[in-house]
Structures are given as C-alpha cells and as structure tokens.
Amino acid sequence: MFKPLLLATLTAFACTGHAADIAAGKVKAQACIACHGANGLSSVGSFPSLAGQPSLFIVYQLIQFRGDQRIFAPMNALAEGMSDADMRDLGAYFASLPGPSGATGLDAAKIAAGQRIADASHCQSCHTPDLRGQKQVPRLAGQHVDYLKAQLKGLRDGTRMDIDGSMASAAQGLSDADIDALSHFAAAMKVTPEPH
Ligand code: HEC
Ligand code: HEC
Structure with missing residues (x-):
C-alpha cells in the first residue's frame, strides 16, 4: 500500500527548490562518522560505506528511514530529525567523496x-x-x-x-x-x- 504514496512523495521532493550544499553536508556528516567512517569509508562489515554513492540514492534511503519504510532503529531516529535540505546536503557531500576501492584477496x-x-x-x-x-x-x-x-x-x-x-x-x-x-x-x- 505504501509504494504509490512513497513514489508520489519522492516525485514532489525532487521538484522542490534548495540547491544541495556539499560544505554544509560535510558539517552535518559529523553525525555519521562514528558508524560510516571518516570520509564515508566504513571499516565495519555490517556498516555500509557511503562515499561515492549517487546523491539521489542517499536521499531516497534517508526518506525511507524517516518514513519507517526501511527499518534500522538508529537510522530511523537520526532521519526523523532531518529536513529535506539536510538530506540533499548529505547526499551531495557523500557523492563527492571517492568510493571504497575494490577488496583484494577475496575468493x-x-x-x-x-x-x-x-x-x-x-x-x-x-x-x-x-x-x-x-x-x-x-x-x-x-x-x-x-x-x-x-x-x-x-x-x-x-x-x-x-x-x-x-x-x-x-x-x-x-x-x-x-x-x-x-x-x-x-x-x-x-x-x-x-x-x-
Ligand atoms: C549508530 C550507527 C549509525 C550512525 C550514527 C549513522 N548510520 Fe547510517 N546506517 C547505519 C547502519 C548499520 C546502516 C545499515 C542498516 C541496515 O542494515 O539496513 C545504515 C544505513 C545508511 C544508509 C543506507 C546505505 C545503503 O547503502 O543502503 C544511508 C544513506 C545512511 N545510513 C546515512 C547516514 C547518514 C547521512 C548519517 C549521519 C547523519 C548516518 N547514516 C549515521 C548505521 C549508522
Ligand atoms: C531494475 C533495476 C535493478 C536491477 C536489475 C537490479 N537492481 Fe539492485 N537495486 C536497484 C535499486 C533501485 C536499488 C535501491 C533499492 C531501494 O530503494 O532501497 C537496489 C539495491 C540493491 C542493493 C542494496 C545496496 C545498498 O547499498 O543498499 C544490492 C546489494 C543490489 N541492489 C544488488 C543487485 C544485484 C546483485 C542485482 C542482480 C541480481 C541487482 N541488484 C539488480 C535496482 C536494480
């Protein structure tokens, strides 16, 4: 049931103003370092790296955490306090960072x-x-x-x-x-x- 509603929300979101601000995103991302690592590169296998993710992907995931469509309690709590502009700034910042280099030594x-x-x-x-x-x-x-x-x-x-x-x-x-x-x-x- 939530899917058409969510899509409608996302479409409306994509059309509203405010240019994303990478520098502002970097400041806001201080709250993410403990789990997602410095520069968006996580060192823990169950915590995703965010560096190099497309900004729209970051924003859409944060919207899904805020709306409790995607569940991970600490992320739901964090996203609850975020405005759409916060999400866009965070997305722009993480997208601007070089992503994780491919793992070596795997089977x-x-x-x-x-x-x-x-x-x-x-x-x-x-x-x-x-x-x-x-x-x-x-x-x-x-x-x-x-x-x-x-x-x-x-x-x-x-x-x-x-x-x-x-x-x-x-x-x-x-x-x-x-x-x-x-x-x-x-x-x-x-x-x-x-x-x-
Ligand atoms: C307490 C640890 C913690 C903090 C702090 C935290 N995250 Fe997360 N985040 C996680 C975990 C763990 C997941 C993966 C949840 C799951 O398994 O579905 C996640 C998932 C995400 C995802 C989805 C990534 C993907 O590839 O699917 C995004 C985007 C995200 N976090 C952004 C943020 C941002 C932005 C901040 C700072 C404002 C932040 N997180 C702070 C632990 C954290
Ligand atoms: C039709 C397009 C499409 C195809 C085909 C597709 N994906 Fe995806 N994939 C997506 C989208 C969109 C998401 C984000 C979903 C969301 O909203 O959470 C995603 C999410 C993921 C994620 C979660 C990553 C993260 O950081 O949260 C993984 C892993 C993944 N896909 C792997 C695969 C694999 C492996 C295949 C082939 C078997 C595949 N995908 C085929 C569109 C696709």
Whole structure:
C-alpha cells in the first residue's frame, strides 16, 4: 500500500527548490562518522560505506528511514530529525567523496561465479557496468561483502522494502550461494577512474 504514496512523495521532493550544499553536508556528516567512517569509508562489515554513492540514492534511503519504510532503529531516529535540505546536503557531500576501492584477496572462484550470475541477471543494466550506481540505484563496487549479503537477503525475503519493488523482483530466485557469489563479485569491483 505504501509504494504509490512513497513514489508520489519522492516525485514532489525532487521538484522542490534548495540547491544541495556539499560544505554544509560535510558539517552535518559529523553525525555519521562514528558508524560510516571518516570520509564515508566504513571499516565495519555490517556498516555500509557511503562515499561515492549517487546523491539521489542517499536521499531516497534517508526518506525511507524517516518514513519507517526501511527499518534500522538508529537510522530511523537520526532521519526523523532531518529536513529535506539536510538530506540533499548529505547526499551531495557523500557523492563527492571517492568510493571504497575494490577488496583484494577475496575468493577468486566466488568472484567469477558472481560475475556469471550478474551477467545472466542483468544487474548491471541498473547498477551500471562497473557497479558505480546511478541516480536512485546504489553503488555496489567496493562495498562490504557482509553488508551486500545481508541487504540482498533482506530484499529477496521482503524484510527490506525498496522504492518501487524493482530490486525485490531482481533478487527473487537468488539462492544463498548466488547471493554470496554476487556479493564477492561486487565487493571486489574497482571503479576507474572514480567519478568525483
Ligand atoms: C549508530 C550507527 C549509525 C550512525 C550514527 C549513522 N548510520 Fe547510517 N546506517 C547505519 C547502519 C548499520 C546502516 C545499515 C542498516 C541496515 O542494515 O539496513 C545504515 C544505513 C545508511 C544508509 C543506507 C546505505 C545503503 O547503502 O543502503 C544511508 C544513506 C545512511 N545510513 C546515512 C547516514 C547518514 C547521512 C548519517 C549521519 C547523519 C548516518 N547514516 C549515521 C548505521 C549508522
Ligand atoms: C531494475 C533495476 C535493478 C536491477 C536489475 C537490479 N537492481 Fe539492485 N537495486 C536497484 C535499486 C533501485 C536499488 C535501491 C533499492 C531501494 O530503494 O532501497 C537496489 C539495491 C540493491 C542493493 C542494496 C545496496 C545498498 O547499498 O543498499 C544490492 C546489494 C543490489 N541492489 C544488488 C543487485 C544485484 C546483485 C542485482 C542482480 C541480481 C541487482 N541488484 C539488480 C535496482 C536494480
């Protein structure tokens, strides 16, 4: 039921004024460092890096946390106090930072299997060929394996909602082994040059 409403909210949001301000976003992002790391690069496998994410993706996730469509209690509490302008500034700031470099030393067989599954499932048609993401579609390149696995399982099993259901349907039919391989493939991906 919430999906058409959420889309309507997002469309209205995208049309309102206020240019995003990277410097203001950097100040506001002090509240994020403890978990998401300095410069948006997290060192904990269950905490996502935010550096290099498309700004629109950051904004849409914060809206979903604020509206309790996506649930993680500390993020819900933080987003509750944010204005739309705060979200836009934070999005612009994190998008301006170089993203995580691809992980090295991961199991090569899993990476190769993940690439085959990604090609067959057309993950790159939305996430882009080097998985740097675009617009509301997240960057996957260099993200933590553990985080990617948990999110893919949540999207598949319906414990994480997504904006319009397109990612939930992309994850349907993936086995746990597929998800493990895909997560290795994405975590090892290098983006050259970094977009920003
Ligand atoms: C207490 C730790 C903590 C703090 C502080 C925190 N976050 Fe988070 N954040 C998380 C965790 C953990 C997740 C992943 C939740 C999940 O598993 O779904 C997350 C997810 C996110 C996501 C979604 C990323 C993705 O790839 O799906 C965004 C965007 C985000 N946080 C932005 C922020 C911003 C902006 C701030 C500062 C204003 C902030 N967070 C502060 C812990 C934190
Ligand atoms: C039709 C476009 C589309 C396709 C195809 C697609 N995705 Fe996504 N994906 C998205 C969007 C949009 C999101 C953000 C969802 C939301 O609103 O939370 C997302 C989110 C994700 C996330 C969560 C990342 C994060 O930081 O929160 C992962 C992991 C992911 N996709 C992996 C994949 C994989 C692996 C495939 C192929 C099996 C795939 N996606 C195919 C559009 C797509």
